[in-house]
Amino acid sequence: xxxxxxxxxxxxxxxxxxxxLLGTRHPRARALLAAAATAAVAAWEAGHRAADLxxxxxxxxxxxxxx
Numbered sequence: 001x002x003x004x005x006x007x008x009x010x011x012x013x014x015x016x017x018x019x020x021l022l023g024t025r026h027p028r029a030r031a032l033l034a035a036a037a038t039a040a041v042a043a044w045e046a047g048h049r050a051a052d053l054x055x056x057x058x059x060x061x062x063x064x065x066x067x
Contacts, residue, residue, distance in 0.1 A: 004046050008039040
């Protein structure tokens with residue numbers, strides 16, 4: 001069920017934006033953080049791994065080691 005992963009990822013982004021904007025002690029940010037945790041638990045219980053929520057991306061090219 002990829003929709004659980006998408007929902008968890010979207011909830012995490014909303015919570016992160018609110019926490020950055022309002023601070024982590026703000027009630028709205030705390031509610032969104034709790035919703036993100038709940039979405040992540042639902043995805044976990046459905047059999048998804050944490051790596052499914054945070055896929056590995058290569059944002060930089062790998063240069064060969066210098067001698």
